[in-house]
Amino acid sequence: MHIYAFGSICRGEVDLFSDIDLLAIVNGRNHSFNPKNYSIYTYARINELWEQGNPFAWHLFLESRLIYSSDSSDYLRNLREPNIYNSGLSDCKKFHEIFLSAKNSIEKSNLTEIFDLSSIFLAIRNFATCYTLHFNVKPDFSRNSARNLGVHSIPIDDYIYELLERARILCTRGLGEFLSNYEIGKAKQELNKIEFWMKEKISILTK
Incomplete structure (x- = not known):
């Protein structure tokens, strides 16, 4: 069994809205860990992610710290670097579709x-x-990844980005103040701009 911390605590970016991301790597089914507190993976699944060059494998490789090892080894470090990530276009298209689905939903109903x-x-x-x-x-797995792309950063101001982030924290952790109708309206006004940004980035990926 191996337990790791990963994410913001390992980047040194902890703030009031940060949680502590914990990974438990186990053999087969293990009921010792609450899935509310841990991301639980088998060794076989971790190996598959490394073979695929999956973004989560790169996240763990670059931003994880060993907390506990049942055999004194550092399992993730011993796997060395994951394979090259080669599904950027398909993954970006997938997240674009998720965006479009949410955009369509919010435009149809409140x-x-x-x-x-x-x-x-x-x-x-x-x-x-x-x-x-x-x-x-340099891969960016932080909440601010879309704002850290230099000239390719998302073209919305910090106020709108933080409204979206607040909505995420409310839904995932139940923390923070509910967005007002005014704030929701301001965020909705920027959706076409976000869609254009995504389409522009996808066009760059296809070149």
Whole structure:
């Protein structure tokens, strides 16, 4: 058994809204860990992710720290570097589709607006992470990945980005103030701009 911390705590970017991401690597089914507190993977699945060059494998390789080892080994370090990530285009298209689905939902109904904005933030963040991995630049797995792309950063101001992030934290952790109708309206006004940004980045990936 191996237990790792990963994410913001390993990047030194912990703030009031950060949680502690924990990974448990186990043999087969193991009920010792609460899935609410741990990402639980078998050794076989971790090996598959490394073979695929999966973004999560790169996340763990670059941003994880061993907490406990049942055999005194560092399992992830011993796997060495994951294979090259080569699914940037397909992954970015996938997160673009998630964005479009949430955008379509929020434009049709006001019943799930905060959830839809949360999904939009998830799509934006993961889209940007896959974009950085595709071009083999410094991968960015942080909540601010879409704002850290230099000239390719998402073209919305910090206020809107933080509204989307608030919606995500509300939905995943139940923390923070609910967005007002005014704030939701301001975020919705930027959706076409976000869609154009994603399409532009996908066009770059296809070249």
